[in-house]
Amino acid sequence: MKNRILRPALLCAAALFAIAAQADAGHEHGSAHAGAHAQDTHDADTPYGRPGDAAKAQRTVRVVMSDTMRFDPATITVRRGETVRFVAANGGRLEHEFVLGTTASLKAHAEEMRAMPDMQHADPGAVRVAAGASGEIVWQFTEAGSFEFGCLIPGHFEAGMVGKVVVR
Numbered sequence: 001m002k003n004r005i006l007r008p009a010l011l012c013a014a015a016l017f018a019i020a021a022q023a024d025a026g027h028e029h030g031s032a033h034a035g036a037h038a039q040d041t042h043d044a045d046t047p048y049g050r051p052g053d054a055a056k057a058q059r060t061v062r063v064v065m066s067d068t069m070r071f072d073p074a075t076i077t078v079r080r081g082e083t084v085r086f087v088a089a090n091g092g093r094l095e096h097e098f099v100l101g102t103t104a105s106l107k108a109h110a111e112e113m114r115a116m117p118d119m120q121h122a123d124p125g126a127v128r129v130a131a132g133a134s135g136e137i138v139w140q141f142t143e144a145g146s147f148e149f150g151c152l153i154p155g156h157f158e159a160g161m162v163g164k165v166v167v168r
């Protein structure tokens with residue numbers, strides 16, 4: 001139980017570390033995310049699940065992100081234990097993100113993003129997507145409950161760019 005509560009804080013620390021590393025690398029955006037994404041796929045159990053094996057994905061859920069600061073669909077229902085391949089499609093002209101988490105972890109990350117708008121998430125449950133592009137996350141939902149996905153780019157989360165994952 002203890003480490004489940006601590007986990008969001010650890011992910012935030014990992015994200016902050018990635019910022020520092022990228023600052024050293026000269027602020028390479030976009031493709032830099034893929035590297036950070038790949039290096040942190042082990043031992044990543046969270047209250048909302050863990051990185052999934054793409055070969056075991058039972059279905060694909062396409063989520064469209066728009067400049068009206070909305071996700072479509074805004075609510076996704078999955079079964080406990082299910083591995084889902086999310087395709088986050090950016091239908092807007094702005095950059096958007098698809099970040100899985102709990103209400104608390106997304107709120108904490110959004111606060112960090114306000115402090116450091118260029119931060120990249122060193123988190124296998126997060127993907128930043130350029131205008132017109134799409135990104136993928138494969139995630140296994142291991143616990144029943146109500147979780148969230150959000151775009152944590154400053155201003156977007158605050159404008160209501162958040163959706164819900166219900167795990168039954």
Ligand SMILES: [Cu+2]
Nearest residue numbers: 096097151156
């Ligand atoms: Cu956004």
